[in-house]
Amino acid sequence: MLIELKNIVKDYQLGMDTVHALRGVDLKIQKNEYVAIMGPSGSGKSTLMNLLGCLDTPSSGIYRLNGSNVSEMDDDHLAEIRNREIGFVFQNFNLLPRASSAHNVELPLIYNGTPAAKRKELAEKALKKVGLGDRMHHRPNELSGGQRQRVAVARALINNPSIILADEPTGNLDTRTGDEIMDLFEELHESGNTIILVTHEEYIAEHSDRIIRLRDGKIERDEAK
Amino acid sequence: MQISKIELGEGLKIALNALKTNRMRTILTTLGIFIGVIVVTVIISVIQGLNAYVKKEMSGLGADTLYLSKMPWIFRSYEEYLEYVKRRPIEEKHYKFILEHATLADVVAPELDTRKTVKYQNESLDNVTVVGTTDAYSVTADAVPEQGRFFNMPEVEFRKNLCLIGSEVSEKLFQDENPIGKRMKIGAHHFTIIGVLMKKGQVFGESQDNTVIIPYTVFEKQYGRRNYMTILIKPKDPRQLEALIDQLTGLMRRARGLEAGKPDDFAINQQSQLMDLYNQLTRVLWIVLIGIGSISLVVGGIGIMNIMLVSVTERTREIGIRKAIGAKRSIIMWQFLVESMFISGIGVLLGILVSIAIALIVRSATPLPVNISTWVLFLGVGFTVTIGLFFGLYPASKAARLDPIVALRYE
Ligand SMILES: Nc1ncnc2c1ncn2[C@@H]1O[C@H](COP(=O)(O)OP(=O)(O)OP(=O)(O)O)[C@@H](O)[C@H]1O
Ligand SMILES: [Mg+2]
Numbered sequence: 001m002l003i004e005l006k007n008i009v010k011d012y013q014l015g016m017d018t019v020h021a022l023r024g025v026d027l028k029i030q031k032n033e034y035v036a037i038m039g040p041s042g043s044g045k046s047t048l049m050n051l052l053g054c055l056d057t058p059s060s061g062i063y064r065l066n067g068s069n070v071s072e073m074d075d076d077h078l079a080e081i082r083n084r085e086i087g088f089v090f091q092n093f094n095l096l097p098r099a100s101s102a103h104n105v106e107l108p109l110i111y112n113g114t115p116a117a118k119r120k121e122l123a124e125k126a127l128k129k130v131g132l133g134d135r136m137h138h139r140p141n142e143l144s145g146g147q148r149q150r151v152a153v154a155r156a157l158i159n160n161p162s163i164i165l166a167d168e169p170t171g172n173l174d175t176r177t178g179d180e181i182m183d184l185f186e187e188l189h190e191s192g193n194t195i196i197l198v199t200h201e202e203y204i205a206e207h208s209d210r211i212i213r214l215r216d217g218k219i220e221r222d223e224a225k
Numbered sequence: 226m227q228i229s230k231i232e233l234g235e236g237l238k239i240a241l242n243a244l245k246t247n248r249m250r251t252i253l254t255t256l257g258i259f260i261g262v263i264v265v266t267v268i269i270s271v272i273q274g275l276n277a278y279v280k281k282e283m284s285g286l287g288a289d290t291l292y293l294s295k296m297p298w299i300f301r302s303y304e305e306y307l308e309y310v311k312r313r314p315i316e317e318k319h320y321k322f323i324l325e326h327a328t329l330a331d332v333v334a335p336e337l338d339t340r341k342t343v344k345y346q347n348e349s350l351d352n353v354t355v356v357g358t359t360d361a362y363s364v365t366a367d368a369v370p371e372q373g374r375f376f377n378m379p380e381v382e383f384r385k386n387l388c389l390i391g392s393e394v395s396e397k398l399f400q401d402e403n404p405i406g407k408r409m410k411i412g413a414h415h416f417t418i419i420g421v422l423m424k425k426g427q428v429f430g431e432s433q434d435n436t437v438i439i440p441y442t443v444f445e446k447q448y449g450r451r452n453y454m455t456i457l458i459k460p461k462d463p464r465q466l467e468a469l470i471d472q473l474t475g476l477m478r479r480a481r482g483l484e485a486g487k488p489d490d491f492a493i494n495q496q497s498q499l500m501d502l503y504n505q506l507t508r509v510l511w512i513v514l515i516g517i518g519s520i521s522l523v524v525g526g527i528g529i530m531n532i533m534l535v536s537v538t539e540r541t542r543e544i545g546i547r548k549a550i551g552a553k554r555s556i557i558m559w560q561f562l563v564e565s566m567f568i569s570g571i572g573v574l575l576g577i578l579v580s581i582a583i584a585l586i587v588r589s590a591t592p593l594p595v596n597i598s599t600w601v602l603f604l605g606v607g608f609t610v611t612i613g614l615f616f617g618l619y620p621a622s623k624a625a626r627l628d629p630i631v632a633l634r635y636e
Contacts, residue, residue, distance in 0.1 A: 055549060055629050076553045083551020094546050094633060098242070111551040113229035155550070 008061035036205035039214035087156030089166035126154040146177030240564035255572035257525025262576025265518035274595035297492035334361035357444020365457035373420030389420035393434035526616035533620035545632025565617025
C-alpha cells in the first residue's frame with residue numbers, strides 16, 4: 001500500500017476558535033492510481049493534500065507512506081520525504097521568479113545532492129517531456145501560464161517521486177491550456193506514476209480513475225470508475 | 226549536519242545573487258561595519274605605533290640606569306612640586322659618598338647640565354647642552370667617543386678645561402676640519418677638544434648630539450653650583466636593581482642625616498616609572514577608543530540583522546518553495562548566514578583596506594611608526610565571522626523555521 005490514512009484529524013487554532021479542517025479521514029491509495037479529490041470550498045481538500053505531501057502533520061491519526069509512519073517525523077525528515085517521494089504541482093505554479101526553467105526544474109535534485117552534470121541532463125529530459133525543450137533558459141515571467149505549469153510538472157516528476165500531488169493545477173489556466181496539462185498527467189499516469197489531484201471541475205475529475213468527495217472535513221463518497 | 230557540497234554551493238549562489246540584486250542596499254548596510262573596522266584597526270595600530278615610539282625613546286634612558294636627584298620625575302600636583310623645589314640640592318659630596326659606599330653599583334656618574342653658546346673661530350652655536358660629569362658618563366649615558374677619548378679621573382680632579390663634543394656640534398662648527406686638539410669657547414671659557422661623540426639621534430624630538438661634555442669639577446667652578454646635580458647609577462647586576470635602590474636610599478639618608486620616620490628628601494628615578502605613567506595614560510585611551518569601535522561594530526551588526534530580516538521576509542515565498550521541494554532547515558540557515566557573512570565581510574575588507582591607507586598616511590606625516598600588523602587581518606576575519614554569524618543567526622533561524630505552508634501562502 002502506497003498511502004494509508006487512519007482516522008486523520010487536523011485542527012487549526014484561530015484565536016479562541018478551533019477550526020476542524022479534517023474530522024477523521026480514512027483512506028488507502030495504491031501505486032499507480034489516478035485519484036481526483038473534489039468537494040465544496042473549505043471542505044478540507046488542500047489540508048488533506050498538504051498532509052499527503054508531508055508539508056504538514058496531522059493533529060491526530062496515522063499516516064503511513066510506503067509503510068513508514070510519517071505522522072511522527074521531524075521537520076528535516078519530512079523535507080527528505082518530500083524531496084524523494086513527492087512531486088508538487090500548485091495552482092499558482094510556485095516557481096522561483098529569478099531562476100530559469102532549467103534551474104527551477106533541477107531544484108529538487110540540488111537538495112538530494114545530485115552532481116551538476118547529471119542535474120542538467122535530467123532537467124533537459126524532463127523539460128523535453130513536457131514539451132519545453134526550447135524554453136530551458138526562460139524565466140517564469142517570460143513564459144505563458146500553461147508553460148509555467150508545465151515547468152512545475154517537470155519539476156514535480158524530475159526526482160521520480162512515488163506520488164504527484166496537484167492542488168487545482170488548472171485553476172489558473174484557461175480550458176485549453178488546462179486540457180494540455182491534463183493530457184500531461186494522463187501520460188504520466190500511463191507511464192506508471194501515482195497521481196492525486198484536487199479540482200472543482202467535473203470534466204477534469206473525469207480524467208481520473210477514482211473520485212473522492214469531501215464535505216466538512218470528512219469523506220462523503222469514494223467511488224472508483 | 227548532513228549538508229552536501231552541492232547544497233552548500235547552491236546556498237552560496239543564492240546569497241551572492243541576493244547581494245547582486247540588492248547592490249545598493251548591501252553597500253549601505255556594509256557602511257556601519259566598514260566604519261567600525263576602520264575605528265578599531267586604526268586605533269589599535271596608532272596605539273601600537275605610539276607604544277613602539279615611546280619604548281624606543283625611553284630606551285635612551287637605559288632600562289637599568291637609576292637617576293638620583295632632588296626631584297622625582299613624576300608629581301601629581303603643583304603643591305607637591307613646590308615642596309620638592311624646597312629640598313636641599315644633591316651635591317658633589319653625595320656623589321663621592323655614593324661612589325665610595327654603594328657596593329652594588331657598577332658605575333656612578335654625576336651629571337650637571339646647562340645651556341650655553343659655543344664658539345669656534347667665527348662660527349658659533351646657541352643653546353648647546355653642556356654636561357658636567359666624569360668618564361663614567363660614557364657608560365651611564367651611552368656617550369661613547371667616536372674619535373679621541375674621554376677625560377680621565379685625574380683630569381677631572383685637576384679641573385682641566387677639556388671637552389668632548391656631540392656630532393652635531395662637530396658638523397656645524399668644524400665641517401670637514403678635525404676638531405681634536407682645537408680650542409673652543411663654551412660660554413666665556415676656553416676648552417680643548419679631546420673627543421667627538423658618536424651620533425645618538427633624537428629623544429622625544431630633541432637632538433642628543435647638540436651637546437658638549439666637560440669635567441663636572443670644571444662645570445661647578447665655571448658655571449656655578451646652582452644647577453641641580455643628578456647622579457646616574459648602574460647596578461653590577463640588573464637583577465639587583467631593587468637592592469641597589471635600597472642601598473642608595475640608606476646611603477643618602479645617612480648622608481643627609483635624616484632621622485628614622487622622616488620622609489626621603491631626594492628621589493631615585495628610573496625609566497620604568499615613566500613607562501608606568503605612560504601605560505596608565507594609554508589604558509584609558511584604549512578603553513575609550515575600543516568602546517567607540519565596539520559600539521560602531523555593534524551598530525553595524527544590528528544594521529546587518531535588520532537588512533537580513535527584510536531579506537527573509539522578502540523571500541518568504543521562495544523559502545516556502547525550497548522547503549516544499551526538500552530543502553532542510555540547515556541549508557536554508559546556511560543560505561542566509563552566507564549572505565550576512567558576505568555583507569559583514571565586504572565591510573571588514575573595505576575597512577581594512579582604508580585602514581591600511583590611513584596607516585600609511587599617518588606614518589609618513591608623523592614620527593609614529595604606525596603599522597597594520599598581520600594579526601589585525603586575522604582580527605578582521607574574526608570580526609567578519611563573528612558579526613556575520615552573530616547578527617545573521619536570528620534572521621537565518623527565523624527563515625529556517627518557517628512553516629512551508631505558511632511560507633507558500635505568503636503574499
Ligand atoms: N492555516 C490555517 N489556519 C486556520 N484555518 C485554516 C488554515 N488552513 C485551512 N484552514 C481552514 O480549514 C478549512 C479547510 O481548508 P482547506 O484549505 O483545506 O479547504 P479547501 O477544501 O482546499 O477549499 P478551497 O476549495 O477553497 O481551496 C477551512 O475552513 C479553512 O478556513
Ligand atoms: Mg484548496
